[in-house]
Each structure stands twice: as C-alpha cells, then as structure tokens.
Amino acid sequence: MITVEKGEPGLYRELFAGYTTMYTERCAENAGKDGSALYAYLDGEPAGYMFLGNDRGTELIHHTFTKPELRGRGVMQALVRYAADSAGSPIGTSLSDSHEFAPAVMHVMEKCGFERRNGRSVYLCDGNDMWERWDAYMDKHGRRLCDTLRRQGFSTLTLDKASEDLLQQYRDAPNSEYRCQQNHQHLILPGAEITPDISVICTHNGRLAAYVFAYMADRKSVIFKTLSSSAALHGSGVIMLAIADAADIVRERGVTRLVFTMERAGESANAFREKVLSVLVSRRSTIVGFSLFPKTEEDIR
C-alpha cells in the first residue's frame, strides 16, 4: 500500500541516504526556500519523493525520485496525484525527452490528467572547439550576412541600453517573453531572470525586430532564447545579426556553454536558426511542458 505525506525538504537526506546526488541537494535547497516536499511510502518503507516550488501562482514539480528497486509499483503516480489533488493553484512541470526515464514520466503525467503543452527545442553548445567552429562559420558566411543586415538598417543594442519606447514595444509584442510569462508559459525556465547586459535587441529603423534574451545560468553557461517579433520582416534572416552579436558579448565574458531554447511552433524560423546554430550545437533535445491548468484564453483559441 502506498501512502503520501508532506514533509520538510531536508528530510530526504535521512530517508534516502545513499540515493542522492548533488542535483538532488540543489533541488532540495530550492524547495526549501518557498516550496515543499512530498514523501511516498510503500508498505511503510520510504519509496520516493517529490520537490515542489511555487512560481508566480503556479505549483511546479521540480524533481521526483523513486528508489530503483521499487519502480513500476505506482510510487510516482501516487506522488503526482497527491500533488495535483492538494495544489490550490495550477500545477505544471517540464522535462527533457533526452532523459532516460522521459517516456515513463510522460506516461504517468498524462495518466494523471496532465496535458502536454508546446515543447521547446533545446540546443546545447559546448566543447573546446566551439568558438573556433563559430569563427570559421562567421569568416565564411556570417560576417557577409551581418553586413547585409546592417546595410538594410538593422542594428543591435543590449537590453540594459534599450529606451522605454523599445521596452514597451517588447512588452506589446504578441510573442514576447513578457507576454509568455503573463500566460503561464514560463514553465521551462521557472524563476529565471533575464540578464540585461548580455541580452540583445535587434531593431530596424528604430523599431523592435528581433531579440536574443539571455539567462546567465552560471559563470560559464548562458541560456539563450531567440525570437523575431516583426511579422513584416519575417524571412529577412534578422535573427542572424542578433545571434552573432550576442555570441560576441558572451564570448568576451568567458562563456563556454550555450543553451538555446526555441518554441516548437514556427518550424520555418526554427529551420533557419538550426542552420546557424548547427555550427555550434553538440546536442539537441526537446523539453516538453505539462500542465494541469484551468483552460486559458489561449487554450480555447
């Protein structure tokens, strides 16, 4: 028989000694700040746990674990159901399809009534020769293309230098990160804050055209999100300039690991970005979001 109860996040150290990793400790620390933990017992024996955190009104499942020898007995399902039933707010999570347990976890989430939301493609760029490959691409193609865009009237600036008018255009853009967050689509990077002095806005004759927003994950790693926001300029390749300038900035800061995230919607735009990023990318995966939300206006559309 499986029972689930709430407990202090730090309790896992005692109940699951020998099963934990540094990642577990980080998740527990985060849960300890403003979140909570659930513990599942199978016939009285500690079998699994889940860390939750609240992010802008949404309960997020940050981490779940079941003892390997007790997997396949419904422990995770019991934890997910308990979390969903006891949450006083919308609840969600996200996970990478490259994770070895991803198919099983996705199955459980759907069984518990969660809906899949649009995933994001994630491109990881690292390795000692990353910047050398980038230089070779820029020398052969990139600089010519960036020069064309500059002659066409495109220019870039970092977010911290943007005027209030530009910032308002960003807030008003139909696909801006700002609006995405308003619509609870921020599950992939819960709580992440944009780093303004390494985020690049691209303008065309003074109007917002595209941006690469950056989240400094640690001193050597940056998460990039790229979007073009002007429908009139779709197909112009403007994101090339934003990516090139953002790459120059983070390179000067000693960054050796880039993570690009992209919405799966807009396949043609992604094809372009993939082409540019294929120079840098060493691994690719998709992060799938799950939610147990009340219907939003967007869902209805």
Next chain:
Amino acid sequence: MKEEFVAKIRENIISHLDIDDDMLAGFSDDTIIFNTGDDRPNLGLDSIDALELVTMIFELFGYDVPAEDVKKLYSVNAVAQYLSEHGINE
C-alpha cells in the same frame, strides 16, 4: 527581359544557394525557392538562404534590397523582374 540576364541570375542562385541535383529536377525560372508560409510547393529554402540571396545581389549588382522587399524575391523570374524594376537588367 534579356535571356542572358535571367540566365545569370539563375546560375548564381543555383550556385550560391547550394541547390542540389534533387532540387534541380523540375526546376524552372518560376519555381518558388523559399518557404513562403502558404501551401504553394517550394524548394523549402529558409530565411538564411534569402539573406544569402540578398547578399549575392549586392555583391553582383551593387544593389541593396530593403528588408521589406525580401519576400518579393521568391523565384528566378521574380528576382529578374524585381531588379529590372530597379534599373538593373544586365
């Protein structure tokens, strides 16, 4: 429009945009090269190829295509027509 002018554009598009033999099967001067976002059949080249085409036009003819006009350059004939409308025809 002079056939030599159209041929020059065709040859440069094929070489600069890496249009391979598979794409060339059935290729004509009216073939839509880029994904234009509608249902029309096309070769599926993307906006980085469009940017390459604009750069090619600058390098060949010294003319800068405005960003708003890039969508008009969807085929060999469309490029030739666009350039001739801007005084470039050889």
